[in-house]
Amino acid sequence: MLTPTEKIWHNGRFIKWDDAKIHVLSHVVSYGSSVFEGIRCYETVAGPAIFRLREHVRRLVDSAKIYRIEVGFSMDQLCDAMVELVSVNNLQSCYLRPIVLRGYGDIGVHGTKCPTEVYLACWEWGKYLGEEALASGVDVCISSWNRIAPNTLPALAKAGANYMNSQLIRMEANINGYSEGIALDSAGYISEGSGENVFVVRDGKIHTPPLGSSVLPGITRDTVIQLAQGMGIPVIETLIPREMLYIADEVFFSGTAAEVTPIRSIDRIKIGIGRRGPITEKIQSEFFGIVEGKRPDQHGWLTPVPQPVVAH
Numbered sequence: 001m002l003t004p005t006e007k008i009w010h011n012g013r014f015i016k017w018d019d020a021k022i023h024v025l026s027h028v029v030s031y032g033s034s035v036f037e038g039i040r041c042y043e044t045v046a047g048p049a050i051f052r053l054r055e056h057v058r059r060l061v062d063s064a065k066i067y068r069i070e071v072g073f074s075m076d077q078l079c080d081a082m083v084e085l086v087s088v089n090n091l092q093s094c095y096l097r098p099i100v101l102r103g104y105g106d107i108g109v110h111g112t113k114c115p116t117e118v119y120l121a122c123w124e125w126g127k128y129l130g131e132e133a134l135a136s137g138v139d140v141c142i143s144s145w146n147r148i149a150p151n152t153l154p155a156l157a158k159a160g161a162n163y164m165n166s167q168l169i170r171m172e173a174n175i176n177g178y179s180e181g182i183a184l185d186s187a188g189y190i191s192e193g194s195g196e197n198v199f200v201v202r203d204g205k206i207h208t209p210p211l212g213s214s215v216l217p218g219i220t221r222d223t224v225i226q227l228a229q230g231m232g233i234p235v236i237e238t239l240i241p242r243e244m245l246y247i248a249d250e251v252f253f254s255g256t257a258a259e260v261t262p263i264r265s266i267d268r269i270k271i272g273i274g275r276r277g278p279i280t281e282k283i284q285s286e287f288f289g290i291v292e293g294k295r296p297d298q299h300g301w302l303t304p305v306p307q308p309v310v311a312h
């Protein structure tokens with residue numbers, strides 16, 4: 001459950017957590033017209049730091065552009081506001097949730113006459129698939145639901161409406177006793193999890209579906225690709241048939257929420273050695289080393305959050 005913090009940022013000013021409300025007839029409620037982000041702020045040895053803030057804000061602005069939503073704030077303004085948000089709420093580590101939505105005013109589907117509301121919220125949050133999952137791996141299934149097809153709902157946009165599809169995938173998986181589901185694209189190739197990108201390791205090479213397979217261009221996906229390339233591990237973006245997962249040496253998820261999570265079985269078929277494999281472990285340890293500030297941030301991925309001055 002959510003643990004409330006003190007403040008939420010709304011259209012340029014901080015308001016109380018409980019005051020961040022919208023009208024039931026806001027456009028977004030009927031038509032799903034929101035775009036949003038999920039970002040993590042990590043507690044590093046040098047204080048809190050937001051991971052890949054600018055890339056997340058860029059994707060937010062891109063998502064809004066695809067849907068012709070006028071954000072009304074620049075990328076710099078949004079980045080600065082998010083740093084301030086973590087600082088005013090006095091958090092060491094948290095999850096940040098910027099939301100841009102079409103608000104209250106006009107009830108037609110068209111929506112461009114509705115005002116844009118921009119909210120930035122954050123709260124303390126732990127591991128998405130559980131602490132244990134990071135070490136032992138999770139059991140997942142191939143979903144009976146396909147991912148959104150090209151030219152239906154744009155997969156490159158992180159839009160609220162896309163998550164109706166994610167809900168179907170996730171609910172089905174959980175009800176059947178799996179931690180997560182992996183959806184196929186409309187052509188039957190591997191796409192992604194309900195909230196994670198997928199990586200498949202075989203013979204020392206990493207494979208991941210291309211953006212054309214209806215995947216979200218994950219910021220963690222990009223992080224994994226850059227880390228692997230930096231370690232000299234080849235990464236191939238290619239169409240992946242379902243059965244390639246069953247015969248893989250390792251399969252893992254990436255995502256802001258899931259971070260880098262190994263997959264130990266798919267459809268009850270054991271993957272590789274049935275627990276975290278060596279390449280997954282290497283990527284994981286590099287990833288956590290950087291986000292926790294224990295390894296040099298060579299890529300400039302961390303934005304430090306100034307600590308509030310404590311009065312004595």
Ligand SMILES: Cc1ncc(COP(=O)(O)O)c(C=O)c1O
Nearest residue numbers: 195196197216218219220255256
């Ligand atoms: C459908 C989907 N795919 C992939 C991801 C991973 O993206 P990122 O690494 O940017 O969090 C997410 C999470 O945002 C997601 O919701």
